[in-house]
Amino acid sequence: GENVEQHPSTLSVQEGDSAVIKCTYSDSASNYFPWYKQELGKRPQLIIDIRSNVGEKKDQRIAVTLNKTAKHFSLHITETQPEDSAVYFCGSGSGSARQLTFGSGTQLTVLP
Amino acid sequence: NAGVTQTPKFRVLKTGQSMTLLCAQDMNHEYMYWYRQDPGMGLRLIHYSVGEGTTAKGEVPDGYNVSRLKKQNFLLGLESAAPSQTSVYFCASSYSQRGTYEQYFGPGTRLTVT
Numbered sequence: 242g243e244n245v246e247q248h249p250s251t252l253s254v255q256e257g258d259s260a261v262i263k264c265t266y267s268d269s270a271s272n273y274f275p276w277y278k279q280e281l282g283k284r285p286q287l288i289i290d291i292r293s294n295v296g297e298k299k300d301q302r303i304a305v306t307l308n309k310t311a312k313h314f315s316l317h318i319t320e321t322q323p324e325d326s327a328v329y330f331c332g333s334g335s336g337s338a339r340q341l342t343f344g345s346g347t348q349l350t351v352l353p
Numbered sequence: 354n355a356g357v358t359q360t361p362k363f364r365v366l367k368t369g370q371s372m373t374l375l376c377a378q379d380m381n382h383e384y385m386y387w388y389r390q391d392p393g394m395g396l397r398l399i400h401y402s403v404g405e406g407t408t409a410k411g412e413v414p415d416g417y418n419v420s421r422l423k424k425q426n427f428l429l430g431l432e433s434a435a436p437s438q439t440s441v442y443f444c445a446s447s448y449s450q451r452g453t454y455e456q457y458f459g460p461g462t463r464l465t466v467t
Contacts, residue, residue, distance in 0.1 A: 242412060247395075273454050284443065284458040285396065292454075330395055338384045338403045339447070339454055340411060343395040 243268040245333045247344025254321050255352050262347045264331035265313040273334030274307060274314045275341070280327045288329075289316070321351045355379055357459035359444050365465045366434045374429040374462050376444030383449035385427040386411070386456065387419060389440040396443065402427055403449070434466045 244267040254260050266274075275290035291298045291305045291314065298305050302321075307314040318325055328348050332341040360375045376385065383404050388396040398411030400419040408419045416438060418430045427446075431438060441463050445456040 250393075275455070284460050286458070287455050290454060334454065338386070338401050338409075338449075340386070340398055340401055341396075341456065342398070342412070345393060345395045 243342040266333040359459040378446040382446035
């Protein structure tokens with residue numbers, strides 16, 4: 242089955258700095274790569290996603306890049322703010338129901 | 354529009370007991386999923402459904418059963434609970450149409466098996 246590895250597991254940055262989280266996947270058939278943000282005690286919420294036919298996507302301070310050849314994708318957050326502090330999960334989707342395999346998560350802490 | 358809801362929010366079971374977790378969505382989504390979330394392991398897919406009356410196994414299906422008798426509901430059953438099933442369970446749903454891939458998650462059920 243699909244294997245998704247996510248790094249780093251924890252990340253601390255100063256407010257205003259950038260944060261980068263990286264994921265690799267193993268299934269060449271995967272064609273959908275979402276990123277979810279989960280605050281403590283809350284449900285995961287989609288922040289950005291990318292399809293396999295696109296190399297980069299940006300939404301305000303958040304961007305995702307995809308390298309299908311190398312099977313890796315990354316989340317970039319610029320001008321970080323304290324409210325960006327949360328756990329971030331990457332996902333790899335494939336199959337009839339676009340089943341997702343998630344990475345193990347990154348705890349991002351933005352220091353004021 | 355409540356989105357995805359889950360019942361109950363919390364539950365404590367003794368080993369060997371059974372229970373059913375209910376997931377309901379009012380967005381007319383075709384696809385529904387059950388995940389479990391354990392510390393340091395992210396979310397793992399237990400079972401999923403592509404439509405009413407159909408279910409399929411995910412990554413970690415052992416010890417669980419599911420049913421989708423109505424489009425809006427997806428039930429997860431534990432026939433004989435074990436301490437290893439202590440976890441937070443999330444339900445999610447999504448549209449089947451091409452171009453709409455987002456999975457919407459419910460608030461979760463925290464289950465403890467003693």
